[in-house]
Amino acid sequence: MEKSKVVSLEDRIPKLKEQRKKKANRRLIFLLLLFFSLIVLIIYFQSPLSHIKQIKVSGNSIYDKEEIIQISGVTEKTNIWKVDEEGIEGKLKELPEIKSSTVKVQLPGTLNIQVDELKRIAYIAKEKHYLPVMENGSILKDEKVADIPANAPILNGFSEGDILDMMIEELESLPEEVLNSISEIHHSPKKTDSNHITLYMNDGFEVSATLRSFSEKMAHYPSIISQLDPEKKGIIDLEVGSYFKAYETKGAEEVEKENEGEG
CATH class of the missing domain: 3.40.50.10960 (Rossmann fold)
Structure with missing residues (x-):
């Protein structure tokens, strides 16, 4: 009975080693994928792919589009993930003829600015x-x-x-x-x-x-x-x-x- 147990345990050792090897491989693959994902993200954030492609302005009649964009401080070189929506709304609210504004980022590369002007x-x-x-x-x-x-x-x-x-x-x-x-x-x-x-x-x-x-x-x-x-x-x-x-x-x-x- 005891001999049977010893043999059974020895038979399992190769299987345990195989399982550990597979687990280590999976972990290595996960780490490699994570590493390359981080590399891709870094390249994306540093490249023009993450920049604003289009700025849309609506609701304006007193102020022209170019003036509102200039006051917002946003350009086509601005990283879309670094856009401060509340900050831009605060800048526009300081204009004497702006009642309120709404600034929203629309992925992949559009910034929408909607203003409500005082009459x-x-x-x-x-x-x-x-x-x-x-x-x-x-x-x-x-x-x-x-x-x-x-x-x-x-x-x-x-x-x-x-x-x-x-x-x-x-x-x-x-x-x-x-x-x-x-x-x-x-x-x-x-x-x-x-x-x-x-x-x-x-x-x-x-x-x-x-x-x-x-x-x-x-x-x-x-x-x-x-x-x-x-x-x-x-x-x-x-x-x-x-x-x-x-x-x-x-x-x-x-x-x-x-x-x-x-x-």
């Missing part, structure tokens, strides 16, 4: 220049525009403060069609109303209004002028009710507001 809601007349007023109420004093802006109303007699903030808030509430029809807005306070404003429209009409009810009443401007003779210009008074007074007449006629519930 230029109006311009303030300053000497011979026009300063953009943003939707958040800020005035871009370093962004002087020499030509008369055509994409937003010009504000006269306004300065930073509660009146301007109220004016911007009211303009933001207007339908785009009405906002685009305004040429100039003058802050023209009265003894009885410090919030009084006078508007000059692109179609030649003048509007007298108060900031307290400006957006609510101006929303009906298209329906109001549809009842008037386009050849007969004058003042539309929206302070109390809706009245029209032609320039060449002394009397005023009341104008009904159509679609009173809309706006």
Whole structure:
């Protein structure tokens, strides 16, 4: 019985050696694969294969693509694995006309930059220049525009403060069609109303209004002028009710507001 056990153990020794040899070979193969994989990765990171191939910019209209890319600090030689997405978003957020941005790496070699720009809601007349007023109420004093802006109303007699903030808030509430029809807005306070404003429209009409009810009443401007003779210009008074007074007449006629519930 004992002799049988000894022989059995001796028979197993060659098999154990073979198993250990195979295990050692597998380990060697694994280490070699790991080594060559690391070599390949090092070559990849050091080669143009890991560089950014394309930079896509979307949502921009005020800033051009090249300007945004330059501010991001990213070039086609930038390693895609070294792109600091949050860092780029922080740089773009510092621009006065950028509300927010989203930066995402898209493998194998694309960087997507999407920006959300603040809207230029109006311009303030300053000497011979026009300063953009943003939707958040800020005035871009370093962004002087020499030509008369055509994409937003010009504000006269306004300065930073509660009146301007109220004016911007009211303009933001207007339908785009009405906002685009305004040429100039003058802050023209009265003894009885410090919030009084006078508007000059692109179609030649003048509007007298108060900031307290400006957006609510101006929303009906298209329906109001549809009842008037386009050849007969004058003042539309929206302070109390809706009245029209032609320039060449002394009397005023009341104008009904159509679609009173809309706006």
